[in-house]
Amino acid sequence: MDGDVVTIWYRAPELLLGSKHYTRAIDIWAIGCIFAELFLTRALFPGIDVNQKGAIQVDQLEKIFAVLGKPTPKQWPDIIYCSFFETIKDWNRNEFKFRLHEVCGIDKNSVEFDLLNRMLLYDPNQRITAAQALEHPYFKCPPAPSPNIFITSKNTKINYPTRSQRVAQAAQAHAANANNLPVAWGNDAAADASRQAKRMKI
Numbered sequence: 001m002d003g004d005v006v007t008i009w010y011r012a013p014e015l016l017l018g019s020k021h022y023t024r025a026i027d028i029w030a031i032g033c034i035f036a037e038l039f040l041t042r043a044l045f046p047g048i049d050v051n052q053k054g055a056i057q058v059d060q061l062e063k064i065f066a067v068l069g070k071p072t073p074k075q076w077p078d079i080i081y082c083s084f085f086e087t088i089k090d091w092n093r094n095e096f097k098f099r100l101h102e103v104c105g106i107d108k109n110s111v112e113f114d115l116l117n118r119m120l121l122y123d124p125n126q127r128i129t130a131a132q133a134l135e136h137p138y139f140k141c142p143p144a145p146s147p148n149i150f151i152t153s154k155n156t157k158i159n160y161p162t163r164s165q166r167v168a169q170a171a172q173a174h175a176a177n178a179n180n181l182p183v184a185w186g187n188d189a190a191a192d193a194s195r196q197a198k199r200m201k202i
Contacts, residue, residue, distance in 0.1 A: 008047055009060075011060065012026040012030070012124065013071065014124055016061055016064075018085075024130065025124030028119050028133070029127065031119060031133075040104060045063040045064050047059045061088065067103050068098055070096040075122050111141055118133075
């Protein structure tokens with residue numbers, strides 16, 4: 001009843017802008033955010049939740065716009081019917097640029113980028129469906145899915161790193177990418193990664 005659907009980092013823009021209709025496209029957006037995490041090893045849109053009923057989630061929208069650019073009615077015709085459209089309408093569009101491929105470090109011409117981009121389209125009516133996604137060329141590219149991800153195609157074993165190593169590696173990757181993060185993410189990314197590593201360390 002309060003409009004809080006899906007953890008804010010994975011919440012689709014139509015919900016953030018006040019849409020009251022839950023569609024399957026909302027789930028696809030969330031899956032797209034998680035898909036991006038496979039490349040980034042961190043959240044794509046880690047916004048700060050304003051825990052206030054009926055409030056526009058400005059920080060979360062800025063995180064999205066900083067990566068995907070500010071949506072326009074040409075891209076998403078129904079955006080003009082969203083409750084909070086008037087609030088964002090005059091935000092300076094030049095401050096936000098489409099840079100999904102840069103942020104995720106993916107070739108813009110690759111099949112993985114094409115799938116990710118289709119999942120994160122602003123217009124829910126144009127967003128790829130689950131059925132279409134399963135038929136996407138990305139899932140037909142090698143390496144083929146394996147019942148055991150720790151056994152390679154050459155039947156050699158992959159040793160899974162310990163948790164403390166994984167946390168340290170993730171923190172290092174996060175810090176290394178700090179300069180490539182959108183401006184809205186702030187300049188303390190390395191410090192945040194270090195604090196997160198300490199919290200997660202066993």
